[in-house]
């Protein structure tokens with residue numbers, strides 16, 4: 001299905017994951033430390049990277065920053081800690097998604113598939129998607145361009161998908177759970193949604209207190225409409 005690079009120092013976890021990912025049709029390269037992983041990545045650029053945070057030669061967070069300096073490859077991080085500050089830092093450093101150890105290989109594979117789906121057109125040409133216009137906001141899924149009042153805004157693939165989903169459902173209250181299911185294809189923690197929404201707000205030039213497009217409906221979710229339009 002895809003060429004993956006697994007960077008994990010624990011030999012038992014590494015071989016179990018290679019087996020699990022390969023059994024689902026992926027071609028898996030692996031490295032046991034950060035420098036080996038980086039070398040491997042340069043030699044044979046993978047379609048997605050699975051990165052263990054606890055590596056012997058370099059903190060995984062550092063490696064993530066180095067990867068992001070040279071590549072847009074999707075990265076799914078495996079962390080032994082489930083703390084909010086860490087997750088926010090990881091996402092901020094450019095991780096596309098994460099799993100918390102101990103995790104089931106099928107859970108990891110689902111995350112990998114989701115990031116691949118987001119970043120690739122995967123084979124056959126998808127049908128043309130309509131351009132969404134909501135007041136001063138324009139989202140063109142085919143050209144992958146979002147504009148506010150005619151100015152293009154620079155979004156990560158995930159932020160773009162989030163905004164495109166909301167723009168395809170203008171004026172309707174969308175719940176966090178729905179966003180998790182439709183944009184992330186997962187059903188657990190809603191923290192990820194909150195973190196990305198706050199970045200998206202920043203790029204749209206608004207705050208939660210003074211929104212223009214993303215209007216919070218307390219206790220339910222949010223609704224996209226252009227508050228600057230009469």
Ligand code: CA
Nearest residue numbers: 009052054055
């Ligand atoms: Ca480790």
